[in-house]
Amino acid sequence: KAGVTQTPRYLIKTRGQQVTLSCSPISGHRSVSWYQQTPGQGLQFLFEYFSETQRNKGNFPGRFSGRQFSNSRSEMNVSTLELGDSALYLCASSRVVSYNEQFFGPGTRLTVL
C-alpha cells in the first residue's frame, strides 16, 4: 500500500512569511504526528492529531499550528517564519495512538532565508 506522502518536498521562504505543509497518512491510519528535525536538536515532537483532534502538543511557540481533516490528512502551518525554523519537517502516521509503530513520510525540507 502507498506510504506516507508529504508535500511539498522542498520549500524556500523568507523571514516573516508563513508556510503550510501537507501530510497524507497511510490509508486507514487515523493518527498523524509531526516532528521537526535539525542537526543540533534532533527529532523534536510538534503535535499529534487523532480523528481531527489534537491529542498532544510539543514545546513549540504558537506560531506552529496544525489541523487534521476528516480523511486523516493533516496540515501544519508556521507563521512569521524565523531563520531557526529551517529544518526537515517529518510527518508520521499510525493506526492508533500508543504502542504502535509510526510510519514516517520523506519529509519537507524548509529553508528560511
Place this chain on the structure above:
Amino acid sequence: QQPVQSPQAVILREGEDAVINCSSSKALYSVHWYRQKHGEAPVFLMILLKGGEQKGHEKISASFNEKKQQSSLYLTASQLSYSGTYFCGTEEYAGNMLTFGGGTRLMVKP
C-alpha cells in the same frame, strides 16, 4: 525531557556486535527504536512496553529495564545495511507523545 543515548557514534566492522543504550530520568511506559539512513525517513525497528511485551523486527533484539528507565538495542553480526542513525523514543504513559533521544550514529565498514 529528552532521553540520553549512548554512545553518540560507533564504527564497526562487518560481523561485529554493538549495543546502543537509551536512558531516561522519568518512569516510562514504552520505548521505541527507529533507524534513519542518510537522506531517508526513520524506519520502525521495535517497541518495548512496560511489563515485558514487545513487538518489532525478528532480527532486532532489545531490552527494557523498567526500574532503571533504560533500554538497550542489540545489533549482532552487523551488516553494511545496519549503518545509519538509531533513535530511541520514549513514552511516559499510554498515549503520550514520543520524545526522541539525540541519536546514535552507527557506521559499519567492510
